[in-house]
Amino acid sequence: MSNSSNIKQVAPPAGYAGEGFFATKLSEVVGLARANSMWPLPFATSCCGIEYMATMAATYDIGRFGSERMSFSPRQADMLLVMGTIAKKMAPILRQVYEQMAEPRWVIAVGACASTGGIFDTYSVLQGIDKVIPVDVYVPGCPPRPEQILDGILELQNIVKNESVRRRSSDEYKDLLNSYNIK
Amino acid sequence: MSLTNELITQVLSKYHTPNVENFHVEHDMLAFEVKKDASFEVIKFLKEDAEMDFNFLTDVCGVHYPDYDKDRQFCVVYHLHNWLENVRIRIKVFLPADKPEIESVVSLYAGANWQERETYDFYGIVFKNHPQLKRILNMDEMESFPLRKEFPLEDQGRTDKDDRFFGRTGPNC
Numbered sequence: 001m002s003n004s005s006n007i008k009q010v011a012p013p014a015g016y017a018g019e020g021f022f023a024t025k026l027s028e029v030v031g032l033a034r035a036n037s038m039w040p041l042p043f044a045t046s047c048c049g050i051e052y053m054a055t056m057a058a059t060y061d062i063g064r065f066g067s068e069r070m071s072f073s074p075r076q077a078d079m080l081l082v083m084g085t086i087a088k089k090m091a092p093i094l095r096q097v098y099e100q101m102a103e104p105r106w107v108i109a110v111g112a113c114a115s116t117g118g119i120f121d122t123y124s125v126l127q128g129i130d131k132v133i134p135v136d137v138y139v140p141g142c143p144p145r146p147e148q149i150l151d152g153i154l155e156l157q158n159i160v161k162n163e164s165v166r167r168r169s170s171d172e173y174k175d176l177l178n179s180y181n182i183k
Numbered sequence: 184m185s186l187t188n189e190l191i192t193q194v195l196s197k198y199h200t201p202n203v204e205n206f207h208v209e210h211d212m213l214a215f216e217v218k219k220d221a222s223f224e225v226i227k228f229l230k231e232d233a234e235m236d237f238n239f240l241t242d243v244c245g246v247h248y249p250d251y252d253k254d255r256q257f258c259v260v261y262h263l264h265n266w267l268e269n270v271r272i273r274i275k276v277f278l279p280a281d282k283p284e285i286e287s288v289v290s291l292y293a294g295a296n297w298q299e300r301e302t303y304d305f306y307g308i309v310f311k312n313h314p315q316l317k318r319i320l321n322m323d324e325m326e327s328f329p330l331r332k333e334f335p336l337e338d339q340g341r342t343d344k345d346d347r348f349f350g351r352t353g354p355n356c
Binding site for chain 2: 088117121123131
């Protein structure tokens with residue numbers, strides 16, 4: 001292990017430390033591990049996708065937050081980032097991508113179009129992806145700057161850290177998926 | 184002899200009166216109307232006649248004129264191009280509102296296939312004898328023909344759009 005002072009380590013969760021032991025809750029450890037190693041699945045359909053490419057690249061470097069491994073298969077992804085206008089004809093495809101992701105899974109709607117349909121107040125455009133899949137974090141902007149996308153990812157990390165390990169089997173969560181008719 | 188607008192007008196008038204009418208030049212291009220039952224026959228003539236030789240179909244599209252008479256509310260517009268003489272013409276066929284049907288030209292120009300499907304998709308104009316007349320751009324479940332004026336532009340299921348921010352309020356609001 002390097003001793004370089006440039007390496008920033010994540011602070012340990014709250015717990016009891018003694019000589020040779022550290023006790024904390026399992027959910028805190030799981031949350032910590034999940035939040036700092038999220039594998040993003042970029043679903044980019046327009047200009048917000050370009051901003052995301054900048055977010056991935058060296059200047060903004062999403063890798064600083066443990067997400068440098070882009071997953072272009074939904075089966076090995078934790079975090080679905082939907083960036084861009086989703087036409088109604090695209091909606092079933094987006095839904096299928098979401099259904100193929102394994103639990104636990106989170107969704108970020110990046111930009112005005114993914115969040116609400118944006119300027120496209122028209123018959124052919126889905127008025128926000130929350131009409132077909134549940135969304136955890138909305139990032140506003142048209143398009144949002146990379147800083148905003150990073151802010152959205154950090155916001156999601158907060159959610160992930162504080163999520164109960166039992167949430168995915170709770171009735172509330174099942175009701176949420178049922179309301180979207182996702183099995 | 185070069186293919187002039189006058190020559191095209193003369194030849195068409197000679198062979199296809201009274202199915203062709205209203206010859207005029209619009210945006211530097213000869214345009215005319217064809218009666219709906221004769222559209223296939225006239226386009227076939229324009230393609231196959233040695234003198235006319237319009238070998239290329241540039242575009243097929245639809246127009247909806249809700250304010251016109253009942254029997255000419257829909258229009259199908261064909262753009263033909265003669266590559267050898269580099270001459271273009273525009274053909275308009277008006278269709279009645281209650282039964283917008285026209286003969287498909289896919290058997291003449293294979294390129295018309297998707298263009299006619301698109302016209303059907305957006306205007307509900309039926310192309311008879313089309314090999315596969317179904318929606319092409321919009322989702323299959325859609326019930327409206329969105330570019331007809333009676334259908335609203337906006338998605339009716341929207342919940343968070345304020346018309347004021349889309350310039351859709353009256354002058355006194």
